[in-house]
Amino acid sequence: MNRVLVLGGGQLGLMMAEAGARLGLVVDRYDPERALLLPGTSDLPVPIDLQTCLERYPVITVEREAFPASGLSAELASSDRCVARGALKVIPDRFDQKSMLDKLGIPTAEWMNLDRAGDLDTAIQRFGGVVVKARSGGYDGRGTWILNAGDDTSVVPVAELAGQAIIERKVPFRRELSIVGARNLQGDTLFYPLTRNWHVDGILRLSLAPARACQALQKPAEAMLKGIMEELDYAGVMAVEFFEEDGQLVVNEIAPRVHNSGHWTHEGADWSQFDLHVHALAGVPLHAVNVHGPTAMVNLIGTPFDQAWLQHPGVVHWYGKSVRPGRKLGHANLVADTLEELREGLRAWADVLPEGFEAVLDSELGL
Structure with a gap:
């Protein structure tokens, strides 16, 4: 088997095609919005x-979770060829995601439906702080409202x-973590170490891997991701985002695809998440x-490419x-021998990191 089709025309599929080419595997992409095929890493579409x-x-x-309700991408996503159809x-x-986690006995934040006006007041009385999430379509902070008691x-x-x-x-978490792992068509699994993530306004800005002081959490995280992949009969790379609360992991979100918090694997591991997928x-x-x-x-x-980045420590992807506010346009990976050296290297990137990133590094260093 040496041909794979990716549904989606974005950067994740492009990085899968690049990974496939290194081992002579043909990975083509189908762009649902244009209803055209992008062969390999080419930008010349064909019908x-x-x-x-x-x-x-x-x-x-x-490379994403949602597709048009009709058309070729819808037919392909629901076909028995699609390893992500489940x-x-x-x-x-x-609602379905949280219901599955409850069924599997995997810890997640307590939740309820928003069916009528009074449900929000009920939830605030029950939980205190709450997070309202649209059942579908929200990402990078969109479709999400955070309220504390009295708001x-x-x-x-x-x-x-x-x-x-x-x-x-609303989970009073100590830090946000994620795990990325792969499951092949035979059911074998492999996992990367837990990653520390830092979001600002719902958008991931910085990931650190391996996350510090996670030895006791690695195996539980792997077991949860493995259980989810098996339940969905999923093949490929999948990611789970967690909150760490009182030393335990609470599932926040699941991504049935390669994930932004796994981009560090490009330079940080022998095989990237795109290779494994x-x-x-x-x-x-x-x-x-x-x-x-x-x-x-x-x-x-949300920033134009800056030639000066090529002089900074690390590798730019x-x-x-096109540039627009809040859009993920690229990433840079830095690898060091120690966390202290990593902290020094990241100072060169202070102009693209929000205020407060050094406090995240300090917490990983135990300072």
């Missing part, structure tokens, strides 16, 4: 039909969200994950997308 896709690609994967039925809807609830469009949102207990689908054995040293991933958000 393709369902029958040709089924004849050419024995395995279909995804996940696509569950993960995009937060003005009118900022939440309850009438619009009724029946289309959930309400979670493609290998898991193409029958290449999953390789042991050798981490090179403390690694940081800096997201480059640029996606070639």
Whole structure:
């Protein structure tokens, strides 16, 4: 098996195609918005039909969770060739996602439906601080409202969200962590070490890996991700984001795809998450994950490319997308021998990191 089709025309699929090319694997991408195929890493689109896709690609994967309700991408996403079809039925809807976690006995923040106006007041009385999340469509802080007890609830469009949102207990977490792992078509699994993440306004700005002081949490995190992948009969790379609360892991979100918090693996490990994703689908054995040293991933958000970055410590990955506020346009990876050296290297990136990033590093250093 040497051909894989990715549903989605973004940077994640492009990085999968790049990873496949290094081992002679053909990874093509289908752009649902333009209804065109992007062969390999090419930007020259060509038309393709369902029958040709089924004849050419024995395995279909995804780089995102949502697709148009009709058209070729919808047919391909629901076909038995798509190794993410089980996940696509569950993960995009937060009600279904949370219900699955409850069924599996995996810890997640207590929650309830937002069905009517009074439910928000009920949740605040029950939980104190709450997070209102649209059942589908929200990401990078969109479709999310955070309220503490006593806050003005009118900022939440309850009438619009009724029946289309959930309400979670606001978790007083110590830090945000994630795990990225792969499962192949035979059911074998492999996991990267837990990663420390720092979000600002709902957008990931900095990841540090391996996360410090996580030896006792690694195996529980792996068990949770493995259980989710098995429940969904999923193949490829998947990520789970956690809150660490009182020394325990609480699942926040699940991403049935390669994930932003795994971008550090480009330079920080022998095999990146994109390598493992493609290998898991193409029958290449999953390789042991050798981490090179403390690694940081800096997201480059809403800013034009700056030639000066090429003189900074680390390696820049640029996606070639148009610039707009809040958009993920690239990332930079820094690898060091120690966390202290990593901290020094990140100071060169202070102009693209929000205020407070050094406090995150200090907490990982135990300062």
